[in-house]
Amino acid sequence: MADLKVKIHNLELKNPVMTASGTFGNGTEFDDFIDVNQLGAILCKGTTLHNREGNDYPRMAETPSGMLNAVGLQNKGVDYFIEHIYPEISKYSTHVIINVNGSSIEEYVSLAERINELENIPAIELNISCPNVKEGGMAFGTNLKMAEQVTREVRKAYNKTLIVKLSPNVTCISDIARAVEAQGADSISLINTFLGMAINIETQRPVLSTITGGLSGPAIKPIALRMVWQVAQAVKVPVIGMGGIMNAADAIEFFLAGATAVQIGTANFIDPTVTLKIIEGINSYLDKYNISSINDIVGKLQM
Amino acid sequence: MKKTVCDLTVTSNIQLNHDNYLLRLHADKKLGKIIPGQFVNILVPGSPGTFLRRPFSVFDVNYDENTLSVLVKTVGGGTHKLSLLEINQRVNAIFPLGNGFSLPQKQEKILLVGGGVGIAPMMIMAKESKEIGADVHILLGAQSRRDHILIDQFSELGSVYITTDDGSLGTKGFVTHHPVLNNNEGFNRVYCCGPDPMMKAVAKISKSHGTECEVSLENTMACGFGVCLCCVTKTKSGNKCVCTEGPVFNVKDLSWQI
Structure with missing residues (x-):
């Protein structure tokens, strides 16, 4: 059994497999299928300061080797979260991380302040990359100055581990990564979904109610991997890689490209037990090559 | 019953008319109670173009034989592939999902x-x-x-x-x-x-x-x-x-x- 422990800033994970926000509910939805505590960490569904109903149906389109979604951060707001969800997920012994969203810097900051007070939440993931909201979201992650500003302000308000989740819908993702690192991000997670669209040729209308949505799944994996590789070389903080990881082999590619940990997203929809299979597969890979620790393959791409 | 994800074995796949098939699936583990209206989400085997699972209402359950069946209408690549399933082939399914109908009372x-x-x-x-x-x-x-x-x-x-x-x-x-x-x-x-x-x-x-x-x-x-x-x-x-x-x-x- 290889050593799977990794560190994301102050946060020690028993293994490098986390769930991607928006694909794992608050964890409890998976209790019937797996022991959630076996995961390195779980990321809750994106939370906002106030209740959001999300976008109209249809919100999903199946695409070649992937899917588009346009959920639009449906959630009941932070008060509901603290009152109803937080007590329930406090039962988990694994780390529970909140994905934080806002439509203004003030909202991001207020939300981060509220979550800072929650004892059992050791980290937040600052989501500056949601493509499905009209205000905020990706606007922060695709503009260097705004990405800097929101990271700086949230950093002042939040004193635990701050992960910033980047959008791939930019010309140079390394520039954004360096900028948020300079403003105090403890870790960078990437990538969020790619902006895409699908058209129903029978009706000649867009499939999604919002016309465009976020593309995820194996279709985006090669691009995600390239971006993780670029960002890992650009920053010193640990990188959390994601984008179309369906199995352990995919995850290992991300480690070799420089990710310290990975998040599993869309694969959870197809197989609710996939995360545990990936942990097992990573372990088998390390054993097979007599590698004693997962950290020994991080960024070890042979050129 | 608790939600479960597992492989089921095809015990029959009967063509009912030009585009409907009745697919009967056997579970290795004892089936718990399934409520009318609940559904099963099936991973279509051997159909790379079908990325997501396909949901089907539970059509019938036979607790003695430990089988459940679903009605498959061929509308696209995934359902066409399911229509071709043969006895003893395995399909992965998540079930039972969702809430069922309110059952009536006697004499209603x-x-x-x-x-x-x-x-x-x-x-x-x-x-x-x-x-x-x-x-x-x-x-x-x-x-x-x-x-x-x-x-x-x-x-x-x-x-x-x-x-x-x-x-x-x-x-x-x-x-x-x-x-x-x-x-x-x-x-x-x-x-x-x-x-x-x-x-x-x-x-x-x-x-x-x-x-x-x-x-x-x-x-x-x-x-x-x-x-x-x-x-x-x-x-x-x-x-x-x-x-x-x-x-x-x-x-x-x-x-x-x-």
């Missing part, structure tokens, strides 16, 4: 309305309602005679009424044209599954009679267990996931303009 008079492949949950519903001792009436609608399936099996469970769009069998027109639905015949509850416009029309008639109506929705979904939040429908208390808070809804809770 109920009407089950199924349109097209929407008849699927009505078989198990009719069976269980009959066992309870309800007075079961079943209204089945399809485009044409050749699209009607399983009428004999339904007839064993209750009084069956038929409509076809072209008049080739039963009453000509949609289910909403049939007198059993239109004449207020004192049903305690109406249960409906089919295309959205049909369900809305049935709900409207039921409402005008003051009859409770439950419908089973089939919004497209990615997961089936409440985490992708893609299959929402508007309700009087906000957007709700069809997969976990449905697929069965009492129409009075939905924001339908009827």
Whole structure:
């Protein structure tokens, strides 16, 4: 059994497999299928300061080797979260991380302040990359100055581990990564979904109610991997890689490209037990090559 | 029963007509109680173009044989692949998902309305309602005679009424044209599954009679267990996931303009 422990800033994970926000509910939805505590960490569904109903149906389109979604951060707001969800997920012994969203810097900051007070939440993931909201979201992650500003302000308000989740819908993702690192991000997670669209040729209308949505799944994996590789070389903080990881082999590619940990997203929809299979597969890979620790393959791409 | 993900073994795959197949699947582990209206989310084997699972209403459960069956209508690549499954092949499934219909009480008079492949949950519903001792009436609608399936099996469970769009069998027109639905015949509850416009029309008639109506929705979904939040429908208390808070809804809770 290889050593799977990794560190994301102050946060020690028993293994490098986390769930991607928006694909794992608050964890409890998976209790019937797996022991959630076996995961390195779980990321809750994106939370906002106030209740959001999300976008109209249809919100999903199946695409070649992937899917588009346009959920639009449906959630009941932070008060509901603290009152109803937080007590329930406090039962988990694994780390529970909140994905934080806002439509203004003030909202991001207020939300981060509220979550800072929650004892059992050791980290937040600052989501500056949601493509499905009209205000905020990706606007922060695709503009260097705004990405800097929101990271700086949230950093002042939040004193635990701050992960910033980047959008791939930019010309140079390394520039954004360096900028948020300079403003105090403890870790960078990437990538969020790619902006895409699908058209129903029978009706000649867009499939999604919002016309465009976020593309995820194996279709985006090669691009995600390239971006993780670029960002890992650009920053010193640990990188959390994601984008179309369906199995352990995919995850290992991300480690070799420089990710310290990975998040599993869309694969959870197809197989609710996939995360545990990936942990097992990573372990088998390390054993097979007599590698004693997962950290020994991080960024070890042979050129 | 608790939600489970496991491989099931095909024990039969019977072609019922030109585009409907009845797929019976055996579980290795003892099946728990499945409620009429619940569904199973099937991973289509050997179909790389079918990225997500495909949801199917549970058509029937045989607890003695430990099998459940689903009605597969071939509409695309995934369902076509399922129609080709052979005995002893394995398929991965997540089940049981969602909430079922409210079961009737003994001697209650109920009407089950199924349109097209929407008849699927009505078989198990009719069976269980009959066992309870309800007075079961079943209204089945399809485009044409050749699209009607399983009428004999339904007839064993209750009084069956038929409509076809072209008049080739039963009453000509949609289910909403049939007198059993239109004449207020004192049903305690109406249960409906089919295309959205049909369900809305049935709900409207039921409402005008003051009859409770439950419908089973089939919004497209990615997961089936409440985490992708893609299959929402508007309700009087906000957007709700069809997969976990449905697929069965009492129409009075939905924001339908009827």
